[in-house]
Amino acid sequence: xxxxxxxxxxxxxxxxxxxxxxxxxxxxxxxxxxxxxxxxxxxxxxxxxxxxxxxxxxxxxxxxxxxxxxxxxxxxxxxxxxxxxxxxxxxxxxxxxxxxxxxxxxxxxxxxxxxxxxxxxxxxxxxxxxxxxxxxxxxxxxxxxxxxxxxxxxxxxxxxxxxxxxxxxxxxxxxxxxxxxxxxxxxxxxxxxxxxxxxxxxxxxxxxxxxxxxxxxxxxxxxxxxxxxxxxxxxxxxxxxxxxxxxxxxxxxxxxxxxxxxxxxxxxxxxxxxxxxxxxxxxxxxxxxxxxxxxxxxxxxxxxxxxxxxxxxxxxxxxxxxxxxxxxxxxxxxxxxxxxxxxxxxxxxxxxxxxxxxxxxxxxxxxxxxxxxxxxxxxxxxxxxxxx
Amino acid sequence: xxxxxxxxxxxxxxxxxxxxxxxxxxxxxxxxxxxxxxxxxxxxxxxxxxxxxxxxxxxxxxxxxxxxxxxxxxxxxxxxxxxxxxxxxxxxxxxxxxxxxxxxxxxxxxxxxxxxxxxxxxxxxxxxxxxxxxxxxxxxxxxxxxxxxxxxxxxxxxxxxxxxxxxxxxxxxxxxxxxxxxxxxxxxxxxxxxxxxxxxxxxxxxxxxxxxxxxxxxxxxxxxxxxxxxxxxxxxxxxxxxxxxxxxxxxxxxxxxxxxxxxxxxxxxxxxxxxxxxxxxxxxxxxxxxxxxxxxxxxxxxxxxxxxxxxxxxxxxxxxxxxxxxxxxxxxxxxxxxxxxxxxxxxxxxxxxxxxxxxxxx
Numbered sequence: 001x002x003x004x005x006x007x008x009x010x011x012x013x014x015x016x017x018x019x020x021x022x023x024x025x026x027x028x029x030x031x032x033x034x035x036x037x038x039x040x041x042x043x044x045x046x047x048x049x050x051x052x053x054x055x056x057x058x059x060x061x062x063x064x065x066x067x068x069x070x071x072x073x074x075x076x077x078x079x080x081x082x083x084x085x086x087x088x089x090x091x092x093x094x095x096x097x098x099x100x101x102x103x104x105x106x107x108x109x110x111x112x113x114x115x116x117x118x119x120x121x122x123x124x125x126x127x128x129x130x131x132x133x134x135x136x137x138x139x140x141x142x143x144x145x146x147x148x149x150x151x152x153x154x155x156x157x158x159x160x161x162x163x164x165x166x167x168x169x170x171x172x173x174x175x176x177x178x179x180x181x182x183x184x185x186x187x188x189x190x191x192x193x194x195x196x197x198x199x200x201x202x203x204x205x206x207x208x209x210x211x212x213x214x215x216x217x218x219x220x221x222x223x224x225x226x227x228x229x230x231x232x233x234x235x236x237x238x239x240x241x242x243x244x245x246x247x248x249x250x251x252x253x254x255x256x257x258x259x260x261x262x263x264x265x266x267x268x269x270x271x272x273x274x275x276x277x278x279x280x281x282x283x284x285x286x287x288x289x290x291x292x293x294x295x296x297x298x299x300x301x302x303x304x305x306x307x308x309x310x311x312x313x314x315x316x317x318x319x320x321x322x323x324x325x326x327x328x329x330x331x332x333x334x335x336x337x338x339x340x341x342x343x344x345x346x347x348x349x350x351x352x353x354x355x356x357x358x359x360x361x362x363x364x365x366x367x368x369x370x371x372x373x374x375x376x377x378x379x380x381x382x383x384x385x386x387x388x
Numbered sequence: 389x390x391x392x393x394x395x396x397x398x399x400x401x402x403x404x405x406x407x408x409x410x411x412x413x414x415x416x417x418x419x420x421x422x423x424x425x426x427x428x429x430x431x432x433x434x435x436x437x438x439x440x441x442x443x444x445x446x447x448x449x450x451x452x453x454x455x456x457x458x459x460x461x462x463x464x465x466x467x468x469x470x471x472x473x474x475x476x477x478x479x480x481x482x483x484x485x486x487x488x489x490x491x492x493x494x495x496x497x498x499x500x501x502x503x504x505x506x507x508x509x510x511x512x513x514x515x516x517x518x519x520x521x522x523x524x525x526x527x528x529x530x531x532x533x534x535x536x537x538x539x540x541x542x543x544x545x546x547x548x549x550x551x552x553x554x555x556x557x558x559x560x561x562x563x564x565x566x567x568x569x570x571x572x573x574x575x576x577x578x579x580x581x582x583x584x585x586x587x588x589x590x591x592x593x594x595x596x597x598x599x600x601x602x603x604x605x606x607x608x609x610x611x612x613x614x615x616x617x618x619x620x621x622x623x624x625x626x627x628x629x630x631x632x633x634x635x636x637x638x639x640x641x642x643x644x645x646x647x648x649x650x651x652x653x654x655x656x657x658x659x660x661x662x663x664x665x666x667x668x669x670x671x672x673x674x675x676x677x678x679x680x681x682x683x684x685x686x687x688x689x690x691x692x693x694x695x696x697x698x699x700x701x702x703x704x705x706x707x708x709x710x711x712x713x714x715x716x717x718x719x720x721x722x723x724x725x726x727x728x729x730x731x732x733x734x735x736x737x738x739x740x741x742x743x744x745x746x747x748x749x750x
Binding site for chain 2: 099
């Protein structure tokens with residue numbers, strides 16, 4: 001007993017320390033006061049003269065029963081000379097502390113992308129509480145309108161937009177997402193270039209008349225606002241932080257192939273659709289004389305569909321003839337050339353030629369860093385082979 | 389003999405490298421760019437040599453103070469203990485400030501109250517007055533935690549890492565290398581941390597070489613981490629001040645499983661908390677040994693020292709950048725003078741096992 005009492009103070013001290021250590025690692029036990037906090041799911045940024053306007057899509061609980069449960073959102077706009085001032089404006093208007101830790105998407109409106117976008121993106125890089133894995137997108141028109149639009153597929157437009165950038169969408173080759181980290185590395189590097197998906201919203205046909213069921217109910221709730229579907233098949237090109245060009249959907253697909261991201265993505269040539277089952281590609285620096293780039297794509301493909309009826313044995317095989325292989329290779333080469341043309345016109349070093357040059361040799365970089373992209377010797381090679 | 393030799397090896401291999409993962413990577417990236425690993429390599433080699441010397445000193449199987457006492461008298465030993473304890477507290481200050489910055493940024497997702505870090509000092513006060521076997525057992529526990537968490541972070545960051553960003557080597561030039569080396573002195577004092585442990589464990593044949601190998605193995609992991617860190621962030625690496633909590637955030641399944649990298653980051657933060665307390669423990673231990681009283685003096689001293697550190701950390705709460713630049717800039721010379729020169733001199737003067745007459749030294 002006396003031994004126990006002797007050791008008691010030390011044990012109590014140890015228990016106090018353990019409890020305190022637990023508190024030290026506890027992060028307020030993860031409690032978030034929803035009455036005081038705005039969970040920002042996505043933000044849209046527009047420029048209005050010298051001012052910025054930030055539209056935050058804030059998650060609000062919709063209800064608790066099975067019919068009304070789920071996530072709904074409200075859009076609040078804040079204005080100011082800088083992004084933090086916009087957020088303070090939102091705080092002042094709503095009394096909610098904007099919490100950006102769940103912000104997975106930043107949409108830049110047309111006005112914001114006319115100048116150097118890092119005068120508004122710098123805040124997101126500086127702030128330790130905003131994830132650098134947050135996705136970026138540019139959009140046609142105003143970001144506020146896009147963020148505030150009623151999606152035909154989800155109650156919250158941000159979630160519908162994020163669906164466009166899913167892993168599966170990337171593998172289809174139709175979209176090339178870009179995180180804040182990737183964009184910032186490109187911007188602050190030697191190439192000073194970058195890209196991000198370019199989003200367009202289109203009115204869903206028939207939505208104004210009011211679709212049945214849930215859609216009709218939503219329309220009623222949203223004051224008959226036309227429901228939208230979104231497309232991010234185009235890619236915005238940036239040079240020096242400003243938008244300088246937009247890649248078409250074919251060029252975006254070619255870019256995906258060069259990034260080796262396509263798996264089970266489809267490409268159409270001569271009324272036949274081919275599915276890409278193995279994709280190798282890349283952009284390599286070519287040294288010697290005037291340095292250049294070699295853009296190479298190799299893929300294994302299968303016929304996925306064609307514009308005519310075919311006998312069962314052909315359907316079962318899905319193989320390409322040699323002629324079809326050549327024709328598809330040519331089509332891919334055309335897309336890649338067109339992609340390069342768009343990049344050089346936009347002065348966007350999309351394949352980080354200057355960065356590769358610096359990594360290859362300091363002498364080469366010093367000599368050729370000012371070389372215009374249009375004067376580069378670019379070799380394009382695309383080879384599509386049938387899966388046999 | 390209170391520590392087991394393997395516990396020292398565990399500390400060198402798995403705990404010491406973790407203490408350098410908070411602000412150092414971004415700071416080195418800001419100074420030396422893609423050559424950030426070079427100053428770190430220079431320090432690792434230098435520290436490995438110093439650790440070899442300190443561990444050779446341990447062959448005498450007597451504490452540093454008893455060796456000084458035998459050689460230069462009790463007064464000299466007591467003065468050395470007080471001075472060296474002050475140096476160890478000086479070494480402890482920057483890791484504690486780093487811990488505070490890390491806790492406020494990583495454990496919380498909006499800016500928390502300033503006092504959230506205060507409990508650390510209670511934890512430190514408790515640990516710093518514990519006897520050495522407690523420290524050894526902690527290293528036994530921390531080693532697997534550190535290994536698993538580092539492996540986890542490396543795996544999660546592998547997909548987003550571009551090692552090409554480290555090319556071309558030498559781009560920062562000599563100026564970048566020397567500036568980076570000077571700035572990193574404040575984070576590499578591992579040999580100095582070992583000095584109070586000399587004579588507290590049984591020296592085995594070849595232990596100094598084993599210690600160096602373990603330290604270099606841990607150092608290799610640190611270099612790999614720096615390479616991965618720069619590979620993930622490239623040009624924006626200087627902005628990523630809390631490196632270990634950032635590198636694992638970009639794995640593809642993040643959208644599905646969430647930030648599981650935080651599990652590993654929390655594990656490493658746990659290891660770091662003990663690393664930050666080690667110099668405080670050393671300082672308390674040295675003074676207690678010098679004045680021959682442990683039972684009462686150790687808790688009082690530990691409480692006093694931690695109260696002083698608490699006051700200093702919170703008085704300088706809004707001067708974190710100044711503190712970091714003071715330690716890694718203006719006052720960087722303090723670290724090589726006390727952290728390198730003193731262990732080296734002690735090893736040279738007191739490290740011989742036998743005197744010239746061939747008799748075993750006292």
